[in-house]
Amino acid sequence: MNVKKDAWKVITFCCITSLILSYVAIGLFCLVEKGGEIARILQSPLQLFSFVREAQGQLQTILYSIPFVSIGSMLYWQRKSFLQEKYEDASEYAVHGEGKFEGMKNLINGKVFSKNNQYKKAPLETFQMARGTIVGKVPKKKQVLIMEKDTEVDNANVLIIGSPGSGKGQAYVYPNLINNTEETIICSDPKGELYRDTHLIKQDQGYRVYLVDFVDFINCHRYNPLDNVKDDIDARAVANIIAKNAAEGNRDFWTKSALSFLSAIILYVKNEYKDKANMTHVIDFAVRAGREAEYFEDVIASLTEEHPAYHLFRLASLSAGSTKMGIMSTMAQQIGIFALRKVAGLTETSDFLFEDLQKHKSIVYVKIPMDENPFEQLTAMFFDQLIEVFYKIAVRSPNNKVPIRSIFLFDEFSNIGTIEKYPKVLSTCRGLDIVMMTVVQDFGQLEDKKRYGHEMTRSIINNHDTILFLRTKDKKTAEYLSGIADDTTAKVKTSSIQHGSKNTSKSVSEQYVKRRLIPVGDLIRIKKNDCYLFVSGHDPVKLEKAWQFQVFHDFMKNYETKYRPIMLEKGMISKEEAVLLEPIDEKGNSVQQQKKEKEDNPLAKDFAVFAPVLTTTAATEKEENTSESEHVEENKEENLVSTEETTDTDSPPSSKKSSKPSESKENEEREGEDEDEDIMLAYEETSDMESQQRDVESSEPKFGELPI
Structure with a gap:
């Protein structure tokens, strides 16, 4: 009461x-x-x-x-x-509504959630419980709700709603990074903490670990968007993503003509430069074409009908008319983000192929900005292309599923940018054995007009069969979830006492009233340790949060110093599995061997405990198909590269080596920063076209060097 x-x-x-x-x-x-x-x-x-x-x-x-x-x-x-009268559950009468809370026996039955769900005091014993998605903890018990891959829930997609400080990371992301051990995992990492805290654990679980850094753009694996462009459809998809994620004031530029031109340029560059093609080549073409009309006309005139970009250029030229030079100039500014020195270095080539993630279980940590993301065009393109590649692999497989079950864990989903086909992906990924986990602060982030809008947000929500509510300050979000829980019938007792001159009488009456099963106020004022779970086909349930430090105790915190030596001694992990995958070049060959100690390289320090580096599957397959003489020649080249690399142990795995003195490097970096500032001004201020062209022209990026 x-x-x-x-x-x-x-x-x-x-x-x-x-x-x-x-x-x-x-x-x-x-x-x-x-x-x-x-x-x-x-x-x-x-x-x-x-x-x-x-x-x-x-x-x-x-x-x-x-x-x-x-x-x-x-x-x-x-x-x-x-004392106020206490409401008693009377939902069985259904006078005003029949909403009720689900019983644990109906959920933990081995069909919805696993029965093998008890965690122990000793972390290593906790790993005897089932693998799968942890969504919460049974109140006052050492049991968690684990959704295994064979769950009867229609799709395993999970929507997590939690305002800052509600425990999204500690109560959901971390537990599921630790407890899912057989799937390929793609995880956005807003703070870089997920990689720092779990990459060693995942490697010892037999994972190939990749890090793509869209914040600092160094000490990571590189990604070239054009490596995934195979035809005009792929080129158009890249153009659409760039347009959809353009800065707020620049979206009016992206007419059909501009999109067609960009698609044509991408396809032209891809055809001319082959495997060397990257976005810097696209910018170079747009800058020159906007400055030199004759160059643009000569390129179009030189194309034959057999050229992949021929028809796209013709159609774009017809629709643009006399404005095509202006479109080309402005386009160079619109995509100028790819000319930033660090971005150009990251996107110069790819150190791994998306197809490799389905040949061996892997985890990709994708570091993205925490707040405003100035690189939405790049981050959204990365995830969009990765999803598309997985879909193509699934369609080509005999059972129409990806070879390795895959989990996309989108922490701070709204910071990624707009993945326009995401609602359709959510509705179809179940059949391909792909799981989407979407983490947002509230529905307002999705409904933002520069994101998905109201209708697409509804589709996104409805295509998650499981919703985990941690906390929100947004009343609209709370009202939606309260409505899902429905109204219920409650019984309330009222009593009254009447005093007379000779006697006193007391009367008690019962009434059935309508009330929300989960009132909006209860959601907004939810306690720090509580959460609500909504599963399609079942009534909602109130749970406790499954904090990683409660379920796994100090396992993650003290893994390297305490638990890893024990696991190695007991044979729970093998030294052969503890490997670091280094970047690969466009041919699939190893760029360099990982040094055991690099005192000035934090990334190398993290990986210093591991055994020698493995080459990728792609490299192995190519080596098997080559002749013995080609093997010898390649080995000589690799030995030469390795000898040159040993002269500089401070360089990151994905960067080119440099023998310049430190003072020269500092001057070069300062010059690079000045170049980046010029390009960003050109990118953001589109009103003065001629000035922006000069900025782009004066800041042409250098090829083949990733800043250290």
Whole structure:
């Protein structure tokens, strides 16, 4: 029961009245024991105090208990005056609604959630429980709800709603990175903490670990968007992503003509440069074509009908008319983000192929900005292309599924950018054995006009069969979830007391009323340790959050120093599995061997505990198909590269080596930063076209060097 607003008044009155009655009662005991007049006894508090203190045996016990019994009796008698009537569940009558909470037995039945769900005090024993998605903890028990891959829930997609500080990372992301051990995992990493805290664990679980850094753009694996462009459809998809994720004030530029031109340029560059093609080539073409009309006309005139970009250029030229030079100039500024020195270095080539992630279980940590993401065109393109590649692999497989079950864990989903086909992906990924886990702060992030809008947001929500609510401050989000829980019928008892001149009568009545099963206020004011789970086909359930430090104790915190040595000693992991995959070049060959100690390279320090580096599957397959003479020649080249690399142990795995003095490097980096600032001004301020062209022209990026 809840306490009424002015309950303190009634409680104070009851306590004072009880103390007065207790004082009188003790006075009566004193009168019986010592005699005298009751009036004089009550007027002498010190005499009564001495009487109580000097009393012996049971009498003293009775005298001490009188005030407590009196207060308790008075509060109980007046409880209706300061306590609100408690609602009792009467949903079975369904007078006003039949919403109710789901029983744990209906969920933890081996069909929806696993029965093997108990965690232990010893972390290594906890790993005996089932693998799968952890969504919460059973209240007051050492059990968690684990959704295994063969669950009867229609799709395993999970939508996680939690405002900042609600435990999205500690109560969902971390537990599921640790507990899913057989799937390929793609995980956005807004703070870089997920990689820092779990990459060693995942490698010891037999994973190939990749890091793509869209924040610092160094010490990571590189990604070239054009490596995934095979035809005009792929080129158009890249153009659409760039347009959809353009800066707020620049979206009006992206007309059909501009999209067609960009698609044509991408396809032209891809055909001319083959495997060397990258976005810097696209910018170079757009800059020159916008500056030199003859160059643009000569390129189009030189194309034959067999050229993949021929028809796209013709159509774009017809629709653009005399404005095509202006379109080309502005386009160079619109995609100028790819000319930034660090971005150009990251996107120069690819150190791994998306197809490799389906040849061996892998985890890709994708570091993205925490707040505003100035690289949405790049981050959205990465995930869009990765999903597309997985879909193509699944379609080509005999069972129409990806070879390795895959999980996309989108932490801070709204910071990624807009993946326009995401609603359709959610509705179809189940059949391909792909799982989407979408983490947002509230629905407002999705409904933003620069994201998905109202209708697409509804589709995104509805295509998650499981919703985990942690906390929100957004009333609209709370109202939606409260509506999902539905109304329920509650029974409430009311009582009234009537006092007459001769007697007193008391009447009690029962009423059935309508109320929300989970009121909006309960969602907004939810306790830090509580959460609500909504599973399609089942009633909602209130759970406790499955904190990783509660389920796995200190396993993650002390893994390297405490648990990893024990696991190696007991043979729970093998040294052969503890490997680091280094970047690969466009031919699938290893770029360099990982050094065991690189004192000035934090990334290398993290990986120093692992065994020698493996080459990728793609490299192995190519080596098997080559002749013996080609093997010898390649080995000589690799040995030469390895010899050159040993002269500089401070370079990151994905960067080119440089023998310049440190002072020269600092000057070069300062120059690069100045170049980046010029390009960003050109990218953001499109009103002055000629000035922006000069900025782009004066800041042409350097090829083949990733800044250190």
